[in-house]
Structure formats: C-alpha cells, structure tokens
Amino acid sequence: MKPSLSLTRRHFLGTAAAFGGAAVAPSLLPGQAHAAGSLTVGFIYVGPKDDFGYNQAHAEGAAAVKAMDGVTVIEEENVPETNDVQNTMQSMINFDGAALLFPTSFGYYNPHILELAPKFPDVRFEHCGGLWGADDPKNAGSYFGYIGMGQYLNGIAAGHATKSKKIGFVAAKPIPQVLNNINSFLLGARAVDPSITCQVIFTGEWSLAVKEAEATNALADQGCDVITCHVDGPKVVAETAAARGAYICGYHADQSPLAPEMYLTGAEWNWAGVYTDMVTKFMAGEPIDNFVRGGLADGFIKMSPLGPAVSDAARNQFEATKAEIMKGGFAAIKGPLKDNKGNMIAAEGEAFVESDVALESMGYLVEGVIGSTS
Numbered sequence: 001m002k003p004s005l006s007l008t009r010r011h012f013l014g015t016a017a018a019f020g021g022a023a024v025a026p027s028l029l030p031g032q033a034h035a036a037g038s039l040t041v042g043f044i045y046v047g048p049k050d051d052f053g054y055n056q057a058h059a060e061g062a063a064a065v066k067a068m069d070g071v072t073v074i075e076e077e078n079v080p081e082t083n084d085v086q087n088t089m090q091s092m093i094n095f096d097g098a099a100l101l102f103p104t105s106f107g108y109y110n111p112h113i114l115e116l117a118p119k120f121p122d123v124r125f126e127h128c129g130g131l132w133g134a135d136d137p138k139n140a141g142s143y144f145g146y147i148g149m150g151q152y153l154n155g156i157a158a159g160h161a162t163k164s165k166k167i168g169f170v171a172a173k174p175i176p177q178v179l180n181n182i183n184s185f186l187l188g189a190r191a192v193d194p195s196i197t198c199q200v201i202f203t204g205e206w207s208l209a210v211k212e213a214e215a216t217n218a219l220a221d222q223g224c225d226v227i228t229c230h231v232d233g234p235k236v237v238a239e240t241a242a243a244r245g246a247y248i249c250g251y252h253a254d255q256s257p258l259a260p261e262m263y264l265t266g267a268e269w270n271w272a273g274v275y276t277d278m279v280t281k282f283m284a285g286e287p288i289d290n291f292v293r294g295g296l297a298d299g300f301i302k303m304s305p306l307g308p309a310v311s312d313a314a315r316n317q318f319e320a321t322k323a324e325i326m327k328g329g330f331a332a333i334k335g336p337l338k339d340n341k342g343n344m345i346a347a348e349g350e351a352f353v354e355s356d357v358a359l360e361s362m363g364y365l366v367e368g369v370i371g372s373t374s
Contacts, residue, residue, distance in 0.1 A: 150267025155188020
C-alpha cells in the first residue's frame with residue numbers, strides 16, 4: 001500500500017538516518033522558493049483538524065492562507081509533542097521547501113522549536129502560546145490572543161443561566177493560559193451573581209476523551225448546570241454536558257452544532273487575519289514581531305452567536321460588556337481580589353488589564369474557584 005504524504009513527511013528524516021545517511025532535500029530549499037515569488041507555509045497540529053476545538057480553529061486559519069496568491073500550504077495533523085514534531089518540521093523544510101512554519105501546539109516549543117530554529121536561520125518558526133523570550137532564537141516567535149476576555153463573556157452567559165449557582169470547568173493542565181480562562185469564567189459569572197462558584201477538574205491531558213467525559217459527569221453530579229472547558233477538542237465535554245442537561249459555553253471553535261439548544265455562546269479563536277497578516281509580511285520581507293498579541297478588538301478572538309437559551313437580560317449584559325472590552329484596557333482581574341487560598345492578588349484600586357504580561361505567568365485560582373493547581 002502506498003504510504004500517505006503526511007507519513008512520508010514525519011518519517012522522512014528518520015528513514016534517511018536509518019540507512020546511514022543524512023536527509024537530502026528532494027525539492028527547492030526555502031530561500032529558493034521564497035526568492036522565486038512564491039512561499040510554502042507549513043501548519044502542524046497535535047490532533048485532528050476537525051476536532052471542534054483547538055486544532056480546527058488553526059486549520060480554519062490555514063484555510064484563509066490557502067486562498068492567498070503565491071502561497072502553498074502543507075499541513076500535518078496528529079503530530080505528538082515529541083521528536084516527531086522535529087521530524088515533521090525538518091521534512092517540511094527539506095522535502096517541501098517550507099520557509100514559514102506554524103507548529104501550533106503548546107508543547108512543540110520547548111525543546112523542539114528551540115533546538116531546530118538555530119539550525120535553519122532562514123526559516124521562520126511561529127508558535128502559538130506565550131513562550132518566546134528575549135534569549136530565544138530571533139527567527140522564532142510567539143503569538144496568542146486575550147481569549148480570557150472571551151471566557152469572561154462566557155461567564156456572564158453562564159451566570160444568567162445557572163440555577164444551582166454552580167458552574168463547572170474541565171481543564172487540561174494548570175498552565176497560566178488555562179488558569180486565566182478558569183478565573184475569567186468565574187469572574188464573569190460573578191459579575192452577574194457574586195455567590196456563584198466554579199468547580200474545576202484537571203484531566204492532566206490536552207486530549208483524552210475518557211477523562212473528559214468522566215470530569216464532565218463528575219461536575220454534573222456535583223450540581224454544575226453550566227459547563228465549559230479548556231482542552232484541545234471540546235466535543236466530548238459539550239456532548240456529555242448536554243446529555244446531562246447542563247448548558248454549554250464553548251471554547252476554541254463553535255461547538256453549537258453539537259447541542260444547539262444547550263449552547264449559550266463560546267470563546268473562539270479567529271486566526272485567519274493573524275495568519276494572513278504574518279504571511280503577507282513575510283512575503284514582503286517585512287519583520288514580524290517576536291511577541292504578537294491581540295484581543296476582540298484586534299480580531300484575534302471572536303464570540304459564538306448567542307444561543308436560544310440566552311435570556312434578554314443575559315444578552316443585554318453580554319453585549320454591554322463586550323462593547324467595553326472592545327474599547328481596550330478591560331480588566332477581569334481587579335481588586336480587591338484574593339485567590340482561593342486567601343492570598344491577596346489585587347488590592348483595592350489595582351487591576352491587571354487584558355494585555356498585562358503578568359497574566360501570562362498566572363499561577364493561582366481566584367476565590368470562588370473550587371480546585372487546586374497542584
């Protein structure tokens with residue numbers, strides 16, 4: 001049986017090494033392709049492109065790049081956060097002539113991009129997350145969005161919908177981006193009713209359907225009647241929550257087709273504009289900042305349409321708050337505020353606006369969140 005192209009890419013270098021020789025590029029080098037007025041761009045996903053979540057959101061952005069003149073897009077899905085991603089990146093460069101890579105998963109950066117970028121100084125490595133630092137390779141970069149603001153809006157919808165005053169969050173790992181989403185979700189809900197609590201369950205994995213289903217059922221068993229998540233593919237969480245009669249706030253992409261009557265809204269990535277802008281700059285020889293961020297107003301994120309279960313009161317508060325966020329400088333983390341261990345996070349009058357880099361090293365859960373980061 002003829003091997004798939006993606007399999008050939010991933011194992012191209014390893015196969016060459018197994019026969020005692022270095023991998024030899026069978027096509028144009030990156031600089032040659034770019035100099036000819038065309039560009040090959042590679043997108044790498046840790047899961048399937050149709051996961052109703054993280055990978056699908058990036059694939060939707062890649063689709064916009066495919067429509068650009070002079071650009072060829074190559075993609076590989078289901079690439080683990082192991083040396084496999086190094087093999088994939090090297091074969092995209094050597095085999096396909098890629099000069100701009102978007103390895104999208106969090107765990108691809110350290111050590112994989114950090115090891116590979118110095119070996120290919122003419123190739124640009126753009127990584128999704130907040131990991132690039134001033135001492136890192138200059139041909140690498142980091143991009144991300146202030147999606148915590150989307151989870152804050154999710155929280156407002158949840159705050160109006162909950163009757164038990166208990167909302168739930170299925171989370172993968174307690175990294176800063178995930179913690180910011182959990183905290184923002186609860187604080188949005190508490191902008192409706194300060195007595196609301198949020199139970200969080202960490203699965204320990206970005207994608208593990210069995211644990212996601214177990215966590216969602218456990219939250220429903222504890223009385224949580226609105227549930228959201230931060231895992232790669234929210235499909236299992238959405239379908240399980242709906243089956244238990246809980247409302248859903250989505251994440252990464254639009255999950256409303258999975259349970260339209262129970263879907264309130266969702267915090268979605270909007271990568272199309274980000275990717276096409278970076279590709280345009282790269283083709284024009286213009287610099288791309290190593291640290292790129294944006295929010296609702298910048299088009300980095302968007303909200304799913306409000307569902308049929310959203311009340312007029314919820315809609316009004318949602319839209320009014322969204323308008324405030326669109327102005328810029330919005331702060332979900334503001335004083336007086338303590339963490340759920342009683343430590344002061346923000347004193348009276350102190351606030352961390354959405355763009356504050358301190359949020360990217362967040363290590364706490366706010367008061368009202370039931371759960372632990374350890």
